[in-house]
Amino acid sequence: MDKILKIKNITKQFGGLTAVGNVDFEVEKGSIFGLIGPNGAGKTTIFNLITGIYKITDGEMLFEDKRIDNLQPFQVAECGITRTFQNIRLFKKLTTYENILTACHNNSNYSLVDSIMRNKKFKTEESELIKQADELIKIMGLWDRKDDIAGNLPYGLQRRLEIGRALALKPKLLLLDEPAAGMNPEETIQLMHLIKEIRDRFDLTVVVIEHHMDLIMGICDNILVLNFGRKLAQGTPREIQENSSVVEAYLGKEDTSC
Amino acid sequence: MLKVENLNVYYGGIHALKGVDIEVSQGEIVSIIGSNGAGKSTLLNSISGIVKPREGTITYKGKEIPKLPHKIVKEGICQVPEGRHIFANLTVKENLLMGTYLRNDKEKIERDLEDVYNLFPRLKERITQMAGTLSGGEQQMLAMGRGLMSNPDIILLDEPSLGLAPLLIKTIFEIIEEIKKMNKTILLVEQNAYKALSIADKAYILEQGKIVKKGYAKDLINDDSIQEAYLGKKK
Amino acid sequence: MDWFYIQGILILSGINLLAVLGLSLLTGFTGLFSFGHAGFMAIGGYITAMMTVNFGIPFIPALLIGGLSASLISLIIGKLTLNLKGDYFCIATLGFGEAIRLILDNIQYFGGARGWAGIPMKTNLMNVAIINIIGIIILVNIIKSRHGRNMKAIREEEMASQIVGINVFKYKLTSLAISAAYAGVAGGMLAHYLGFLQPRMFQLIKSTELTIIVIFGGLGSISGSIIGALTLTALPEMLRTFSQWRLVVYGAAVIFIMISRPQGLMGGYEITISNIKKLFSRLSRRKSETGAD
Amino acid sequence: MNSFLQQIINGLSIGSVYALMAVGYSLVYSIMNFSNFAHGGVIMIGAYIGFFLMTILNLPFFISFLLAGVGTAILAVSVEKVAYSPLRKRNAPFLYFIISAMGASIFLENIVVATIGPTFRTYPAVFSSTPINIGGISIGRLDLTMFIISAISLSILIYIIEKTKTGMAIRATSYSIKASTLMGVDTNRIIFIVFALGGFLAGIAGVLFGMKYTVYPQIGFITMKSFIAAVFGGLGSLPGAVIGSILLGIIETLTSGYISSQYRDLIAFALLIFVLVVKPTGIMGKSTEDKA
Amino acid sequence: TPGNSSDSDTVKIGWIGSLTGDQAVWGTCEFNAVKMMVEEINNNGGLLGKKVEVIGYDTRGDAMEAVNAVRRLTSQDKVIAIIGPNSSGQAISISGVLEEMKVASIATVATNPKVTVVDDKVKPYNFRVCFIDPYQGAVAAGYAAEVLGFKRAAILYDITDDYSQGLTEFFEKNFVEKGGEIVAKEGFKFGDVDFRPQLSKIKDANPDVIFMPYFYKEVALSANQARELGIDAVLMGGDGWPSDQLLEMAKDAIEGSYVVNHLDFDDPDVQEFKKAYESKHNKAIEINGFLAHDAVKLLEAAVIKANSLDSAAIAEALSTTSVKGITGQINISKDTHNPEGKEAAIIKIENGGYKFQEKYGVK
């Protein structure tokens, strides 16, 4: 089978603290992969390592069989990996539309000189970008808020916009960090459908961090559980739900539906 | 004990709260439930004095609450704000001590500190870490711990379970019940409506700035329309 | 007022404007705050003068060379300092501006602190206006392109910019280089307007004046920068008769504008035909609304 | 060897002047997160207050010194009220504060030029100008006094900030005004305290500075150096400001003495850039790293 | 021409200089002196029978401001001539406007040769009443080497200041030519207040004399610090020194120093003007006041000579005017527009006062 992302024994230390210790896993192309674990287990840190925001202390990371551990964040993005943030990071003072349009930039390659000259290349590529942005905004259901300042959108729409912005890059791998945080169960269910839908539509692989078990169990093909920076378990939702150490460290005994 | 009457709040042109009335009695847990942007945080912020309502009154123990936020805290109303309003540049311990800013009972503070460490052992491991580098959930624990340290009469919790692991959410709700047992009053804002309703005495449903329903929590939890809208259960 | 005098004010406003345009790209659109732009003006001024005086190169090509040299130097500075955050970058640029001046003070080839007299007077209202118009067009074209959008993204949120594939460092460097080029050309024009260059013309106060104009006009607004450059160059002139009270009023005016319009004059808005139309339609709508009441 | 020691002493004495100014600046920075360029103006006014108290009212040195501190504390608080607090209420970005501060600094300098006049004024001699001589090295009495006063006031300040409850509230407020309000902190009072403390330090720095180097409307200019020193040491860190100042003083004297006085500042700046390239937050600055 | 204002019964003259900024002390004094002189002229019947009005603008010491100010003076205010500015940078920058508007300026203390002559060509509308840097530097060096017999000289100078750099250059050149040795040459930057690092180095070089070509505030600080460090060399300076304030600020430290000055303070004419100024303004007069006095005198003489209030005619006349000023005999040379042959006054500081030694000139 085709593994799009291979994480081989990565470690990240902050001073004396091992935030991620010797973790390895592989993500299958086209799948939805869940990353769960107690607070402070190192989930966000793994995203930060994959996207190049932190440098790994030890180990190896391969994306489509290319090393990505020494890349700058923007280079990682150029490879086709992008993400959303646990605490939303939009371009707050720009409009919804500008947020998306900006993120489309890599789908064109007119130069600074082209833009100054306003030549043909600029014009065709720019109108192409605008078309892409329009389309994406419609898909994300943000068309009627497109001229709103991103920072003024309600929380749920901000999350949606952040996902939209990530999609604008036409990524192959999308990392979602707690996309349902702050959403009520109803909204969470909508989000679940949205994730599935964009996976199919854009032919994506998705890695998602969540504490909402409904969402994780509902959409993931494979789940990795972290605890204290180390791998605790890996398997299908069913396997995970039945794994006693996971139940003990993370899920708790009672019913988990919220 | 706490009474909000005809509260109207505007952000520029946005009418965020439209004539909200709520009432909280001593020793109760009261939940506010509503979807994103309904105005829940705005309500708590108005009570804390951070947002100035255009109209309406808020009375506490029969008196109108003071104008300035820090005086409101002095009256014994403490908010654990939404998101992570912890002090990133202070250590974990200093953050907890900030909770005791208005207190002078040194020995009791020491004991309370121990209690908080017992509730959240993770914090104890990290007392000298800069709070800004904690994980999301750890920061949430810290915010909660800090709120407890201020030993208020009434505690306003804004989405305390946000971003917490399931096991921890359980703990948090247990803690909330603990707090109630200490005869404190709690006003709880939650997305996790099921959990919130199951521990609350009373609840209000807030929609687009208006209270659309109120009642005893155990009644609301069985209400069909509420089940559909907030509990994620299809009919 | 006499036209001859107004012309003088306009020329200086124009020279300031050119430097401010560049700074506006850097500060207003990319979110970097520089205290060293007088240094780039100085480099541009001296190199341009060297080209016209010592090498006999015509004025306009000499200006371009001056701007380019400032730009090249800015690349070196940028490489070293653009990773610094906020005030650290500010102070680093401040240090750079002072360093350039100190070096020029010591270079006797350029006359050192005693200055360089006898530079041909080539700058006039005509060429100042034309160069500014070209400058504005180039700037607007940059801003209204993916490159400009990327710069704004960096201003808003650096980490998210990285994540959407923007090479933050490269764009910061580009923005700095462009702004330095503008400052360099402005310096060249200044040299050929005064016919004289002296390092002390490029003191820190000159850099701060430019920054004040940018922020006064409103960050992220080209029209704001233009209005800012015109008013803030003209303001001290209007206050001329106040003699030593002039700068007291100027200081108070700066505070007053900041606290009463903390977004600057234009607050990030642009004066464009479509915006003017929008404004009018809004005004007329408001009128009809109140009429209906 | 003697001349080397003499240079070190010279460096320490210059450094302690920078330190006294840098700390007030750094204090305000730490809470407001912007460079208070009006600080130089406040220092200048402090020097004038001290001067007039001693010459016109004939007050003794120490009283004038303290009164000048009080005067500038009031001034600093008023500057905050007029030029910053309206911005603070609107959550304006730091750039606007800086510009407002520059306006204030232009205003203060020129109001003195326009009213009191630009003339230089010399403090009456308080300390004997014959230096203390130890083995061929001379230490000025005023220098020594300045050094001691700096050391005392800085220790008190650092104690307040690091060890007291108010100090903790100051640091908390510097991170988030909203959150500290929710903890019951009267943030307006905290900001008042910070500006008063910073202003007081500026005032006494001004008096000492004026005694040593005469008084004139542009003396605030020298604070540029202490800004640099504060950055050098790490913005917002008080011990950093002190260390940065002393280091800058020593580096300046040693480059003047052994490399080139003509290029002294150039070398000092190059060193500054070097330090920042190696450690982008200065010597003692903590990196509040952006956490994703 | 625009400068012609003969149709009204007042005539305007302009002044520019620093009323704010770091040169404000000198600028303010200059402006006061000019106003006093104009009052005196008006009391004596005015210029060619017309009342004189003076319009002064602040330049902050900034060349760009100077250009704007001169544009305003010449076009809007229509002055017949301009007194000032007080620095070379400004004086050179305004040449273009002066030429365009055909209005002359008489600089007070702009001592850079290029104020009046660039590339061996004299600028038609720039004049001055002070002697120039090369001359002053040569006088200082000559007096130090030949009269005082010093062999080892150290120089401390302000690298960012044109005046200071100019004097340093010519002092060094002449002193070495006369067989002396420069044992140390140290710089500082405007705004510095501490000179001990440089002075410590100078101390090690053990000079006979330290040349300090800068303004008196820095002179006072550096002289005090030099004595504090135990340096006992003789100090020497130029026309940036003379001021009562210097005596106040550095009484003991400068005792026995030599100053190259434009004038002899004991001269009765000087005393008279000084007294008049000080009683009127209740402030000590600075050296610029005397030169401003002479600049106005020169202008008055030129107007009378031209017998016209036309600015171009006045400029024409200026280039051959002679007048006796309080700083000495001023004979403007047609080729340089400088007061040629003006001797310098050597002054020694004795018993806390300025003591005239002799007039001293070099070729």
Ligand SMILES: Nc1ncnc2c1ncn2[C@@H]1O[C@H](COP(=O)(O)OP(=O)(O)OP(=O)(O)O)[C@@H](O)[C@H]1O
């Ligand atoms: N920059 C840093 N410096 C020091 N420690 C850090 C840093 N970043 C993260 N940590 C620590 O590493 C551990 C893992 O953090 P991480 O943010 O990855 O947790 P997480 O699994 O995402 O938790 P949560 O579910 O609460 O968001 C935490 O204990 C955190 O305190």
Ligand SMILES: Nc1ncnc2c1ncn2[C@@H]1O[C@H](COP(=O)(O)OP(=O)(O)OP(=O)(O)O)[C@@H](O)[C@H]1O
């Ligand atoms: N500072 C502000 N400026 C303008 N509008 C605001 C501001 N704060 C909140 N709003 C708007 O007021 C409304 C209510 O917001 P509030 O934060 O109270 O909602 P909430 O119920 O707490 O939502 P959430 O579940 O997302 O926390 C929203 O429409 C929001 O966009």
Ligand SMILES: [Mg+2]
């Ligand atoms: Mg996380």
Ligand SMILES: [Mg+2]
């Ligand atoms: Mg909320």
